[in-house]
Amino acid sequence: MSTRNRKTFLITIIVIAALATFLVYQNRSVQPQKANLQTNQADVVIAYQTGVDPSKVAQVNGDYEKDSQHNINWKKFDSGSDVVNALASGDVVIGNIGSSPFAAAASRNLPIEAFLITAKLGGSEALVVRNAAKINQASDLIGKTIAVPFVSTTHYSLLSALKHWNITENQLKIVNLRPPEITAAWERGDIDAAYVWEPALSKAKATGHVLVDSKQVGEWGAPTYDLWVVRKDFAEKNPEFLKSFVQTTLKQIDAYNADPKAFVENQNNIEKIAQLTGSDQKDIPLLLAGNDYLNAQQQTLVLSGEFAKNIFDTATFLKTQGKVDQVKADYKENVNAHFIQP
Known part of the structure; x- marks a missing residue:
């Protein structure tokens, strides 16, 4: 390659590199929010x-x-x-x-x-009793097994309802189960009642009925x-x-x-x-x-x-x-x- 051609080639390479750098810079400056959202911003993790x-x-x-x-x-x-x-x-x-x-x-x-x-x-959380358990009033809960997720809103509502009915915890059995576990226990017939929310609530109501819900318990002061x-x-x-x-x-x-x-x-x-x-x-x-x-x-x-x-x-x-x-x-x-x- 002649000296003249070598100079022309080098100039061309330099121009192309400068143009590429300019285009990259322009793209970044035009779309900063999009780039930040996709690459620099950590996901917000929500439960x-x-x-x-x-x-x-x-x-x-x-x-x-x-x-x-x-x-x-x-x-x-x-x-x-x-x-x-x-x-x-x-x-x-x-x-x-x-x-x-x-x-x-x-x-x-x-x-x-x-x-x-x-x-x-209100009605989205409720105490459902199994039809076969023959629980028609609060006093019928005595001696029965009730499932509820401990330290949940339904647990608080259940304990408040029992207090309202003057029923002590030692008069029945309360077991700590998460909603999916409540559904499984209900289907096996291991529990007589459950205070729970969706989707376990609807599944229990298919073979049970609501004795009280959180709207009523709220009106009682809880x-x-x-x-x-x-x-x-x-x-x-x-x-x-x-x-x-x-x-x-x-x-x-x-x-x-x-x-x-x-x-x-x-x-x-x-x-x-x-x-x-x-x-x-x-x-x-x-x-x-x-x-x-x-x-x-x-x-x-x-x-x-x-x-x-x-x-x-x-x-x-x-x-x-x-x-x-x-x-x-x-x-x-x-x-x-x-x-x-x-």
Whole structure:
């Protein structure tokens, strides 16, 4: 190759390299958000359970990811105690639990806070008795075997109902089973009754009937809630994600509250909730109607007001039952209503 040709070749190589560098830089500067979302941003790991509520539609739709511009790794859990353990270990940063396991976790000084109420529980959690057990009134429970996940909202509701009926725990047998285990025990005929949620609730109701539900127990003075809670360290660093998460949830709650009939008549909504919860589609309208879903104003009012006292009362009751070792003087530090404001 001549000296002139060699110079021409080198110049060409330099120009091509410079052009390639320019194009790469331009591509990065035009699409920073997309690149960050796909490569630099760790997934937000969230624990959910199978309770029936309107926000399950948003979860199936991928609305939480779209609205927040974050990847989310959803992990399914069968009980609140399992979610609490995952939060404690850091395996998840946000979790869906009931007010009873929340009270127990906060009493142990786990660094978590409730930031959103999914539902004030009613007919979606119930004490179902086996038809063959011939339990027609509360006194018929004496001597029977009842299954419930320990330190769950249903456990708290069961103990509260027994107290209301003046039945002591030593007058019957209470066994600690998770919902899938309850279904298996029910099918084997090992238990006479179960206080549980979906999908185990519907499966038990197929050969049983409801003796009492959490709406009635709440009216007796022991209300329970389904909550979203977050690790405090994550909340401090990611307030915008939590605000987005709350708004996505409230959007579905508002859609349901605006017209419950239209919401449940939309078969897509029913199918999506059934997909995540494992509930029978025909049961979902009734289960949705059994709970109260609070709008933004109601959320702020409850979380800023009576909620901490409700958690204190729950923890106090759990201590009398030997389910927690201590009760804190106040639970306000475990409640945060700030993320409800957009």
